[in-house]
Amino acid sequence: MAAHTTYDRPVAPARAPAGARRRRRRPTAWIFAGPAAALFALFFAYPLGASLLQSFTTEDAGATHWVGLDQYRRMIHDPAFLESLFNTGIILAVQVPVMIGLALVLAVLLNQSWLRFRGTWRAVYFLPAVTTLVAYAVVFQVLLKTDGGLVNQILGAIGIGQVDWLNSPTWARVSLIASLTWRWTGYNAVILLAGLQSIGKEQYEAAAIDGATTLSTYTRVILPQLRPVVLFCVITSTIGTLQLFDENYVLTRGGPDDATLTPVVYLYKVGFQQLDFGYAAAIAWVVVALIAAISALQYVAFGRERRR
């Protein structure tokens, strides 16, 4: 397909001996790729390697010492770090499935031809994802204030007592999960909607001719085809959860009593407040390893059926 390109020369057909041609140096290519490659090496590859090295060191009064795996061992016994993983686990188990489920329902609704102002609705649901953090945090703090917050006022009006949303460890978790869902459901719905729209009308028609109900059309015909898109949403949401920083840092500072602490907020505290850079680097690498491992697991679990 690339043979149609008019610039330079056509790419060699696949059957040609690949090695010979590809090995020839092309200065033009390097002129274009060079700056990007240099930037990549300087700002990505090098810091990555450096932070890995740093995770094996500790500092005392400005002097650096090699400590091997000590920082990683320390994590196993660090209650705050373990709590941050536990919190992440809860969000992964509760928030991500609820959000993807809601996003699917939303996507299906937004895809209906009878829906008026579809463009407006899509924009409305996508909007939270592009809201600035400050506005988002202020709005949620105002909504969830214990005294006089809108949510508590409504609860009071229907005869339910006040809930200490942000000051009770349990309710702070609920608040965080709710705010994450508010912020990211529409975003995932728009991605799922794009997936839905790539499925042709004829599929619905064929299902209708075969006498399928609307429900079974979706569960048996449409959703199975959406599997890769859902997988994408699940994996990006999982990565987002493991890297969670903004929402819980602004809303609750990871508190109360570490109930909303996440590994990245903990990393920030350890590195930038406690100035314990080696340990922070080690935490960063454990987060990276976790993201890689969980994404791989999900890929295997969700992707399996497709290969059959």
Place this chain on the structure above:
Amino acid sequence: MSTRPTRRVVLATGLATAASSLVSGCAMGGAGGKDARDIGGRKDDEGGKVSGKITVWSWDVAAKAMKRFARTFEKRHPGTTVDVVDIGYDNAYDKITVGLRGGSGLADVLTVEGSHMPRYIGNFPSGFYDLTSLGGRYGGDFDRAAWRTVTGKDGAVFALPWDIGPCALYYRTDHFRAAGVDPKSLLTWDDYVDVGVRIKKATGRKLLIMDSTDAGILPMLLQQQGQSYFKGGRVAVDTPEAVKALTLMKTLHDKGLVDYEKGWDGLVTGTKEGKATTTPTAAWWTGTLSDEMPELRGRFGVVPLPGFTADGIRTSNIGGSTLCVPGQSKNPRLAWAFIQFLLTGKANQVSMLKREGLFPAYLPALDDPYLSAEQEYFGGQAALDVFARLARNIPPVENNKDDAKATDIMISAVTGVMLRGKDPRSALNSAARQLATATGRERVK
């Protein structure tokens, strides 16, 4: 609230710092050597000629005060330029940390709060100019507790104290009157709890505002008893004093006397709305009261903090800042001259108290008649005088490079006790164990 670091920024700066630190190898902190350099001026620098330009980092009213005095300084020393930059509080410490770590990019004079200074001196011992030979002689003029925050091991001086925050108890005169309680009768914390219960019954108001995501009044209660989180380099978070302090906090919570609000804004709004009837805090709160709630003029009074015993220490310290010269400064002599001009004179200090509400750590300034004058906002009470008297009794406590670690662990301990009903003694015990592991320090026995 304005510019919190986003996740990406934090990670990017984290990686960038990691990178630059390895570039600079073991010589971190920017001064290039193992120990801090001396500025090397004559001891009596008054006659020395300074020239050139310096940049000063500060924020909020402190920046305002310095901008005002920078002009005077420039006039007195022709050929000098002092550029004061308000870097904002929210990112100040990230910027300072990154600059110290990377060894470049800092201003010539930095504002650092007293409570943060030991952590920087401990972690970046070569990151600052050693001011001992120039500033050491002022030691006796400054508040002892504040002086301790600017001195490192072997008594080396790394900064001059600027302002301090002597603590007392602010109370609502109208609430106390409504409940028929005399604030002068508040001698001990036990009295405080009793009074809280009575006022709550009479007015429905709670006693004080705390934030559920920090350690609240714990550091204040500890300092009042003469200790911090460490004693002689050892972990001291489970001492009898600490148990007493946290038990008091639990009692306040259990009796329903604590109103929880988020952060600084929550404290200000809650106070304005009269949610709590007292505020145990520092002298600088007077400025916040008169600026943020002028409509409550005449409703506040100030008494010394309750003590743990009737004859115990009745004050403590919250906040306060210092000025230092980072090792990477290109013009340390001018930087020092500006610090000396700003902080070692009575007139300038009193002027900053009047105009910007910065309560001087410089003791000679406390004798100024301005401090004993009656204040209209406090219904004619000489509120500053209460603080000026208390300021000389602030117990100096130990701070070190692991303060931030201790704070994080203590926040968990405090919130665990107050919000999840844990037992203070066992919570502090486990906090001590954690802190000992995290810092490699022994525990006080």
